[in-house]
Each structure stands twice: as C-alpha cells, then as structure tokens.
Amino acid sequence: MACQCINAVGMLTIMACNLQVKGVMPAVTAEQQAELIDTASPFQNAYLGASLTRMSDAVTAAFPGTSRTLTSSAELQKCIA
DSSP states (O other): OOOOOTTOOSHHHHHHHHTOOTTSOOSSOHHHHHHHHHHHHHHHHHHHHHHHHHHHHHHHHHSTTOOOOOOOHHHHHHHHO
16 A cells, blocks of 8 residues: 655654555554644644744844845745645
C-alpha cells in the first residue's frame, strides 16, 4: 500500500506517513497517530511563529529604511498552500 503524502500539510503528517513500513505492524493505530499529531501541532505552530518573527526581525534590520509592511500570516498561508 503506497503512502499518500502528496496533499499532506505539515511536517508531522509527512513524518508520520514516512514511518509506514510495508509488512511491519504499526507502533500506534491511525487514531493514536492523529492524536499525537494534534498534540504536537501547537508546539509546531509556536516554533514556526517564532521562526517567522526572527526572520522578519533580521529582514527589518537589514533593510531599515523601507516603509513596506510585512505580509500577514493569512497571505503567507495562501503562498504555502
């Protein structure tokens, strides 16, 4: 059975998909796997938010005279999706 990660969003989902091994019983059920991903999701979002802030601060420091506003998180999500 092939893993369908093409439309998966998020690093945790892709990692979970990559852990599927043909012929080996899974360590957790699909329901448990979903719970693990849901549990780790806030930490992933916090990390990505902090990373975006650090990146934005570095860009602002590199180009101090610009009056452009940074893109909103909704606009970034549109680009990523």
